[in-house]
Amino acid sequence: MRTELRTEVADFTFHIWLDPLELAGVQGTVLFVRAPDHIRTWVRDRYSEHLLGAVRRAFRPDAAVEVVAADWQPDTEAPLPTSGRGDSQQLIAKYTFEQFVIGQGNRFAHAAALAVAEQPGHAYNPLFIHGRPGLGKTHLLHAIGNYICRHEAGLRVRYAPVEEFTTEFVRAVQARDMTAFKESFRAVDVLLLDDVQFLAEKVRTEEELFHTFNALRDSGKQLVMTSDRSPDELEDLEERLGERFGSGLVVSLERPDLQVRKAILEKRARLDDIHLDPALLEEIAARVSTSVRALEAALIQVVAYASLRDEPPTPELARRLLKRLAPPSITDPCSVSTIVQAAAAAFDLTPEQLLARDRRPAVSRARKVAMYLARELTSQSLPEIGRGFGGRDHSTVLSAVRSVDAEVHRDPELAMKVESLRKSLVTAP
Numbered sequence: 001m002r003t004e005l006r007t008e009v010a011d012f013t014f015h016i017w018l019d020p021l022e023l024a025g026v027q028g029t030v031l032f033v034r035a036p037d038h039i040r041t042w043v044r045d046r047y048s049e050h051l052l053g054a055v056r057r058a059f060r061p062d063a064a065v066e067v068v069a070a071d072w073q074p075d076t077e078a079p080l081p082t083s084g085r086g087d088s089q090q091l092i093a094k095y096t097f098e099q100f101v102i103g104q105g106n107r108f109a110h111a112a113a114l115a116v117a118e119q120p121g122h123a124y125n126p127l128f129i130h131g132r133p134g135l136g137k138t139h140l141l142h143a144i145g146n147y148i149c150r151h152e153a154g155l156r157v158r159y160a161p162v163e164e165f166t167t168e169f170v171r172a173v174q175a176r177d178m179t180a181f182k183e184s185f186r187a188v189d190v191l192l193l194d195d196v197q198f199l200a201e202k203v204r205t206e207e208e209l210f211h212t213f214n215a216l217r218d219s220g221k222q223l224v225m226t227s228d229r230s231p232d233e234l235e236d237l238e239e240r241l242g243e244r245f246g247s248g249l250v251v252s253l254e255r256p257d258l259q260v261r262k263a264i265l266e267k268r269a270r271l272d273d274i275h276l277d278p279a280l281l282e283e284i285a286a287r288v289s290t291s292v293r294a295l296e297a298a299l300i301q302v303v304a305y306a307s308l309r310d311e312p313p314t315p316e317l318a319r320r321l322l323k324r325l326a327p328p329s330i331t332d333p334c335s336v337s338t339i340v341q342a343a344a345a346a347f348d349l350t351p352e353q354l355l356a357r358d359r360r361p362a363v364s365r366a367r368k369v370a371m372y373l374a375r376e377l378t379s380q381s382l383p384e385i386g387r388g389f390g391g392r393d394h395s396t397v398l399s400a401v402r403s404v405d406a407e408v409h410r411d412p413e414l415a416m417k418v419e420s421l422r423k424s425l426v427t428a429p
Contacts, residue, residue, distance in 0.1 A: 030064045031055050095142035103260030109251040113140040117147035120190050120222035124249035127224045131253030134291025137226035141192045155189040162196050166205045186215050190222045197227045200236035210241050232398050252383050261285035283315040287322050334425045336374050336388035343370035346421050355390040371397050372404035
């Protein structure tokens with residue numbers, strides 16, 4: 001039942017409201033779920049339908065469920081039900097395209113994922129989605145899988161975090177039997193691999209994924225992968241595997257802007273059937289900007305705190321609570337535009353010259369230094385930095401960062417200039 005519940009609600013909802021629940025006993029077709037006193041009423045009022053659905057799927061279709069006190073004991077002992085379903089390949093039903101809030105920072109990734117779901121093996125193969133944690137990579141993976149299962153019932157879909165791929169591979173090697181492993185990962189029509197950055201330096205696993213990748217793509221099967229970095233940035237990954245990852249379409253997810261963050265909170269509140277003051281949602285959206293995951297966690301913290309204290313969730317409460325529970329993250333010491341202006345002045349150029357398509361060595365070097373510092377001193381992604389430098393792509397920024405990183409180790413004069421510029425930017429009022 002616990003596995004079923006995890007597929008019904010957001011992770012933060014599960015951990016705060018549903019994870020503390022315990023299966024207390026069974027009487028006939030009724031399952032009794034024990035809840036701590038401080039959350040029992042809230043769970044009964046808000047999550048009864050989720051509990052009932054999970055129980056009926058995991059136990060029996062005519063089951064009923066009751067939420068009982070922590071000291072409740074059954075009249076007669078009965079074995080607790082268990083589900084025979086494993087969850088290693090299970091898609092999370094609530095992660096769909098309909099529930100994904102689209103904004104400027106994720107529009108392209110959403111469109112690419114939907115195209116793959118509509119035409120697996122034909123649209124973009126492979127599709128590589130990268131971005132910082134909590135921005136929706138896993139959501140898009142499951143959305144692809146759910147869409148295909150709903151509209152292309154004959155296709156076999158396999159979702160797995162890369163740790164699962166690694167674990168199953170190691171077990172197969174130890175058992176000296178690769179048949180079941182290859183059947184599990186190669187006899188599929190769509191393979192969805194999450195967090196492939198964790199493959200780094202696992203040489204034998206990388207080699208096996210390389211062959212799995214080739215086998216699937218050569219037979220026209222669809223591959224979709226996610227990572228916290230682009231293929232170019234996975235420096236500890238075997239080069240030929242990184243090249244395979246980047247051989248199709250590479251798309252990024254960026255932090256949501258204020259309007260998108262508000263829309264995410266509004267949708268989350270609707271899904272949880274919670275009526276909240278728009279001013280409260282705006283306050284949370286303004287204070288939490290790092291990721292979708294952090295945004296939803298902040299919402300549930302405020303609502304849970306208000307519920308436990310029997311007071312309404314207000315903007316003032318959010319302001320007070322989030323400052324105490326989740327202080328604002330350290331802001332970037334400077335912006336890309338500030339770095340451009342400072343670097344231009346340091347190299348006797350104008351900002352317009354630095355941003356222009358000028359390949360002269362002196363201008364190119366100043367631009368690379370500025371990109372290097374933008375990567376170090378801001379939280380902007382490579383594509384975001386590229387846009388700040390006249391619309392250049394992420395590979396140009398990455399090349400500049402690597403070039404300056406190498407040069408400062410062999411050119412003391414440049415190292416001193418970069419350090420001086422860094423100090424002036426960090427200490428500027």
